[in-house]
Amino acid sequence: MAYHSILFAASLVGSVLSHGFDRSPQAETGSVDYSQFVNPLIGSEGPIPGQAFGGGDIFVGGAVPFGVVKVGIDTYEQNLSLSTINGGYTPRGLVTGVSMMHESGTGGAPKYGIVSQMPLITIEAPVNILDNTTYWQNRTGNDTARVGYFSTRLENGVTISLSGARHSGIMQYQYPSGEKHVLVDVSHYLPAYGSYNSQSFLGGEIELQDDGRQYTGYGQYGGGFGEGAPMRVYFCGEFEEVPNQARTWRARNTDPYQRQHVFSNEPYGMPTYGNSSEQSGFLLDRVGAVFSWSNTSASNSVTSKVGISFISAEKACTFKDSEIRSWNINDTVQAAVDEWNNDVFSKVQVPLGTSQNQTNVILMYSSLYFMHLMPSDRTGENPLWQSEEPYWDDFYTAWDIFRNTVSLYHLLQPTYYEGMIRALIDIWRYEGYMPDGRSGNYNGLTQGGSNADNILADAYVKSLKGSINWTAGYQAMVKDAEVVPYNTFSILDLTGSVKEGRGALYDWIPLGYLSADGSARSLSRSVEYALNDFALYQVAQGEAPDDAQKYLNRSAQWQNNWSHNATSVNTTPSFTGFLAPRLQNGMFNLSDYNPALCGGCEWDSISYEATPFEYSFVVPHDLETLIDFMGGAAAFEGRLDYVFMPNTSQQNLGANGAGINTIINIGNEPDFATPYLYNYLNKQHKSVERSRALANQYYHNSNNGVPGNSDAGAINSWLIWQMLGIYPIVTQPVYLLESPWFSDINMTINNNATLRIVAHDLDNNDSHYVQSVKINGQVWNKNWFEHADIMVNGGTIEFFMGSNQTIWETGNVPPSPGHGGKPNANGTYAMAETIGVKKLRRRDLGF
Numbered sequence: 032m033a034y035h036s037i038l039f040a041a042s043l044v045g046s047v048l049s050h051g052f053d054r055s056p057q058a059e060t061g062s063v064d065y066s067q068f069v070n071p072l073i074g075s076e077g078p079i080p081g082q083a084f085g086g087g088d089i090f091v092g093g094a095v096p097f098g099v100v101k102v103g104i105d106t107y108e109q110n111l112s113l114s115t116i117n118g119g120y121t122p123r124g125l126v127t128g129v130s131m132m133h134e135s136g137t138g139g140a141p142k143y144g145i146v147s148q149m150p151l152i153t154i155e156a157p158v159n160i161l162d163n164t165t166y167w168q169n170r171t172g173n174d175t176a177r178v179g180y181f182s183t184r185l186e187n188g189v190t191i192s193l194s195g196a197r198h199s200g201i202m203q204y205q206y207p208s209g210e211k212h213v214l215v216d217v218s219h220y221l222p223a224y225g226s227y228n229s230q231s232f233l234g235g236e237i238e239l240q241d242d243g244r245q246y247t248g249y250g251q252y253g254g255g256f257g258e259g260a261p262m263r264v265y266f267c268g269e270f271e272e273v274p275n276q277a278r279t280w281r282a283r284n285t286d287p288y289q290r291q292h293v294f295s296n297e298p299y300g301m302p303t304y305g306n307s308s309e310q311s312g313f314l315l316d317r318v319g320a321v322f323s324w325s326n327t328s329a330s331n332s333v334t335s336k337v338g339i340s341f342i343s344a345e346k347a348c349t350f351k352d353s354e355i356r357s358w359n360i361n362d363t364v365q366a367a368v369d370e371w372n373n374d375v376f377s378k379v380q381v382p383l384g385t386s387q388n389q390t391n392v393i394l395m396y397s398s399l400y401f402m403h404l405m406p407s408d409r410t411g412e413n414p415l416w417q418s419e420e421p422y423w424d425d426f427y428t429a430w431d432i433f434r435n436t437v438s439l440y441h442l443l444q445p446t447y448y449e450g451m452i453r454a455l456i457d458i459w460r461y462e463g464y465m466p467d468g469r470s471g472n473y474n475g476l477t478q479g480g481s482n483a484d485n486i487l488a489d490a491y492v493k494s495l496k497g498s499i500n501w502t503a504g505y506q507a508m509v510k511d512a513e514v515v516p517y518n519t520f521s522i523l524d525l526t527g528s529v530k531e532g533r534g535a536l537y538d539w540i541p542l543g544y545l546s547a548d549g550s551a552r553s554l555s556r557s558v559e560y561a562l563n564d565f566a567l568y569q570v571a572q573g574e575a576p577d578d579a580q581k582y583l584n585r586s587a588q589w590q591n592n593w594s595h596n597a598t599s600v601n602t603t604p605s606f607t608g609f610l611a612p613r614l615q616n617g618m619f620n621l622s623d624y625n626p627a628l629c630g631g632c633e634w635d636s637i638s639y640e641a642t643p644f645e646y647s648f649v650v651p652h653d654l655e656t657l658i659d660f661m662g663g664a665a666a667f668e669g670r671l672d673y674v675f676m677p678n679t680s681q682q683n684l685g686a687n688g689a690g691i692n693t694i695i696n697i698g699n700e701p702d703f704a705t706p707y708l709y710n711y712l713n714k715q716h717k718s719v720e721r722s723r724a725l726a727n728q729y730y731h732n733s734n735n736g737v738p739g740n741s742d743a744g745a746i747n748s749w750l751i752w753q754m755l756g757i758y759p760i761v762t763q764p765v766y767l768l769e770s771p772w773f774s775d776i777n778m779t780i781n782n783n784a785t786l787r788i789v790a791h792d793l794d795n796n797d798s799h800y801v802q803s804v805k806i807n808g809q810v811w812n813k814n815w816f817e818h819a820d821i822m823v824n825g826g827t828i829e830f831f832m833g834s835n836q837t838i839w840e841t842g843n844v845p846p847s848p849g850h851g852g853k854p855n856a857n858g859t860y861a862m863a864e865t866i867g868v869k870k871l872r873r874r875d876l877g878f
């Protein structure tokens with residue numbers, strides 16, 4: 032595919048996207064280089080300039096859509112209290128290496144930052160290759176980041192340029208005159224100092240071939256956010272030029288790992304060198320290699336390719352050789368750009384001319400970029416079992432992406448998405464449960480419900496079929512709904528499993544609610560379990576009709592955690608009726624209860640990462656009952672208005688709060704749908720007003736341009752829906768109509784259909800309220816539509832915009848299909864007693 036634009040001319044300098052480049056005119060499908068509109072640094076910084084803290088935790092580097100390899104620098108910020116290094120990149124952190132695997136946008140403890148190299152200009156004292164503090168590097172000048180390309184300059188004068196393919200990367204180091212070394216430290220990973228779930232290096236091997244031109248081996252790593260089991264990653268590196276000297280090294284591991292043999296409480300010491308291969312052994316010795324080129328060699332640059340594989344070093348070599356055929360880094364960049372344009376960006380076409388608001392164009396394509404970095408397509412790379420099914424990892428986490436990200440995959444990436452779902456089901460088949468979180472081939476952590484259920488239901492109700500075995504899919508969901516997973520006794524939550532499934536089913540099934548004295552996070556998990564059961568109801572209707580009523584009833588059990596007497600504290604006006612802590616004996620405990628507080632919103636709190644005030648709006652399957660419980664339409668509207676008022680937040684959310692002082696926190700997933708709930712009152716114009724205000728306030732084309740962690744692109748997909756002017760209701764084949772940001776959008780959906788979204792008389796500053804809507808030429812009087820209406824064969828949605836905040840919708844409000852459920856709550860003391868005994872036994876096993 033030929034591109035009209037000049038590639039490589041656009042560079043991001045600091046936080047400013049330079050526009051001094053040739054912008055191609057809008058041309059036929061596929062011939063536009065949309066990648067020029069991507070700012071890969073959005074989210075790289077938090078509110079404190081130069082610090083990652085409170086920012087997006089994004090990955091910055093070379094990657095292809097859903098690629099296994101995300102190659103980029105690993106950094107370390109010296110002020111630990113501000114440090115968040117989950118994506119490897121920080122704006123000004125010290126560079127400790129260049130590594131092949133990263134997550135993007137995640138919170139918690141870092142995962143990956145593995146299979147590394149580090150370019151050095153000396154390896155003599157005071158440098159000790161075992162001690163990264165003796166060689167880590169500040170950066171000078173500004174980093175350059177584009178789709179498929181990253182470059183930075185170290186203080187020692189070395190310039191790093193890199194690009195990534197699907198399982199491999201290419202790195203070029205430009206040295207000042209003098210010695211040139213590349214350190215390969217197999218024991219390198221992104222640490223979480225002082226955290227119980229920091230990663231650990233669990234041994235490895237390295238071997239030199241071809242006079243040190245090639246090196247192969249593997250490293251094993253465990254821990255990290257998901258409390259992961261050991262995983263092994265094979266690597267195969269190759270240098271363009273044979274080094275003058277290549278040595279392997281080995282040294283005692285002095286890191287303090289629990290339940291592993293290491294050499295404790297000792298200084299690093301010095302490495303012992305060899306010349307062919309090293310193995311860690313049971314003491315988990317650190318191993319690596321140093322490659323050196325003399326200062327008389329012809330070139331000042333060292334270029335290398337590295338492939339990785341979860342299967343074998345041979346496979347890693349094959350990836351390196353087949354995916355990166357040339358030593359010109361530009362070729363790999365161009366291939367990545369082509370793939371991004373063809374498979375991602377060209378599927379959403381908006382007007383690009385200079386008369387368009389360029390900020391909005393950049394926000395659209397940058398958001399598409401960030402929502403396609405994770406999960407990782409590891410098909411053919413599953414080391415755990417043999418299967419014909421696709422394999423995916425890095426669901427980090429379903430809790431983040433189930434709410435609207437997957438619904439966008441469904442439209443834009445039906446093939447990839449089918450693969451993800453088949454992989455989720457295959458994980459259940461071979462490991463017993465689908466994951467909520469999964470990375471490093473290991474399920475964990477589960478923050479709320481078993482939200483893979485919602486993903487499956489969302490695909491099912493929209494008739495995603497392909498080769499998905501829905502019989503098995505439903506069985507996997509039933510496992511989540513019926514079988515209490517083994518308690519993991521994580522220090523995060525001693526009450527039940529945080530690995531997979533629903534750790535508090537022991538309350539949910541017999542009591543009909545989650546008890547505050549039996550289960551951590553009882554209120555947030557109550558609404559999530561209810562939605563999970565609704566997801567089962569949706570799939571059961573087709574796959575197991577006899578089960579349907581049971582799960583519909585269970586989907587109403589959030590009502591048993593609802594106290595009609597609970598009242599807000601320190602609010603004007605005052606609101607009555609909230610999710611509230613309920614004891615095993617059936618009584619609500621309302622003494623000192625303030626729904627605007629969550630006690631830290633942590634794993635052991637009554638609600639997770641948001642307050643009960645917020646979670647009390649999160650019942651997407653039954654707004655009808657919810658509105659009724661809140662006192663009817665007017666009271667519901669008043670409460671909704673209140674959560675957007677400044678200075679209403681009573682809970683300090685720390686880094687998760689992104690400086691937000693309203694109860695609504697659009698930087699956090701539970702609240703994603705809340706601004707749109709006015710549609711359920713047929714006051715769509717207020718949904719438009721609220722959601723646009725949040726988008727304008729919290730999303731920017733700048734390094735601090737997203738409200739907190741981008742969460743594997745979930746934060747970004749929220750903005751895409753906002754800009755498209757529609758919002759999906761997860762687990763239902765329903766989309767709400769809102770207000771698009773572009774006068775014309777063509778989307779390629781369902782493989783080859785076209786959805787066109789037209790906004791007549793749109794002016795984003797003034798005329799952005801809907802006056803009327805047509806779908807496929809028909810006047811549409813509802814503020815929502817169904818998947819089958821237009822998302823299967825495509826068609827056109829026409830919005831007629833104006834400045835009036837009009838109640839244009841006269842049809843039915845969006846559906847509440849969970850409304851028929853009859854919750855069973857018996858909450859007897861006898862039942863609670865039984866549960867207590869069971870829990871005691873479980874604890875006796877471990878503590």
Ligand SMILES: *[C@@H]1O[C@H](CO)[C@@H](O)[C@H](O)[C@H]1NC(C)=O
Nearest residue numbers: 038039040358359360361362
């Ligand atoms: C790679 O692309 C850059 C930017 O267009 C150009 O300056 C450089 O010369 C190219 N390098 C090679 C080796 O082609």
Ligand SMILES: *[C@@H]1O[C@H](CO)[C@@H](O)[C@H](O)[C@H]1NC(C)=O
Nearest residue numbers: 079084109110111112113114
């Ligand atoms: C580290 O960050 C904290 C804010 O969390 C600040 O109070 C402190 O001064 C910083 N320390 C240094 C050395 O910059």
Ligand SMILES: *[C@@H]1O[C@H](CO)[C@@H](O)[C@H](O)[C@H]1NC(C)=O
Nearest residue numbers: 125164166167168169170186
């Ligand atoms: C990096 O830069 C910071 C700020 O200028 C400085 O405090 C620190 O000592 C430097 N570290 C290294 C290893 O050069």
Ligand SMILES: *[C@@H]1O[C@H](CO)[C@@H](O)[C@H](O)[C@H]1NC(C)=O
Nearest residue numbers: 044045046047171172173174
């Ligand atoms: C880095 O970017 C900033 C902001 O755009 C600019 O002021 C500065 O001159 C740049 N520095 C270099 C060395 O290019």
Ligand SMILES: *[C@@H]1O[C@H](CO)[C@@H](O)[C@H](O)[C@H]1NC(C)=O
Nearest residue numbers: 107127163164218220222286
């Ligand atoms: C530096 O290396 C040590 C020893 O392997 C390791 O414990 C530590 O986590 C590393 N620090 C960084 C920032 O990578």
Ligand SMILES: *[C@@H]1O[C@H](CO)[C@@H](O)[C@H](O)[C@H]1NC(C)=O
Nearest residue numbers: 380381382383775776777787
């Ligand atoms: C969308 O497609 C229509 C029909 O092909 C075309 O006229 C229009 O220019 C396209 N709009 C954009 C933004 O690409």
Ligand SMILES: *[C@@H]1O[C@H](CO)[C@@H](O)[C@H](O)[C@H]1NC(C)=O
Nearest residue numbers: 388389390391394727795796
């Ligand atoms: C472009 O849109 C942004 C909101 O995304 C707005 O802040 C900005 O003012 C707009 N620019 C122009 C020139 O209208």
Ligand SMILES: *[C@@H]1O[C@H](CO)[C@@H](O)[C@H](O)[C@H]1NC(C)=O
Nearest residue numbers: 460499500501502503504506
């Ligand atoms: C689908 O899954 C079911 C249940 O796990 C299994 O019995 C059946 O053989 C599968 N069908 C196919 C075609 O693989």
Ligand SMILES: *[C@@H]1O[C@H](CO)[C@@H](O)[C@H](O)[C@H]1NC(C)=O
Nearest residue numbers: 540541542855856857858862
């Ligand atoms: C109470 O719940 C248990 C467990 O679901 C059930 O067996 C029992 O019949 C229920 N009792 C009433 C009165 O609903």
Ligand SMILES: *[C@@H]1O[C@H](CO)[C@@H](O)[C@H](O)[C@H]1NC(C)=O
Nearest residue numbers: 593594595596597618619621
């Ligand atoms: C709510 O309060 C009323 C009296 O104000 C009381 O009769 C009722 O039992 C309470 N309900 C709950 C669920 O606490």
Ligand SMILES: *[C@@H]1O[C@H](CO)[C@@H](O)[C@H](O)[C@H]1NC(C)=O
Nearest residue numbers: 445780781782783784785824
């Ligand atoms: C779209 O793709 C489907 C298969 O995914 C095929 O059956 C159909 O004929 C295609 N339609 C067009 C218009 O190309």
Ligand SMILES: *[C@@H]1O[C@H](CO)[C@@H](O)[C@H](O)[C@H]1NC(C)=O
Nearest residue numbers: 802832833834835836837838
């Ligand atoms: C806007 O609404 C006002 C009254 O609500 C009405 O007088 C006016 O004509 C409307 N304007 C348009 C453009 O519809």
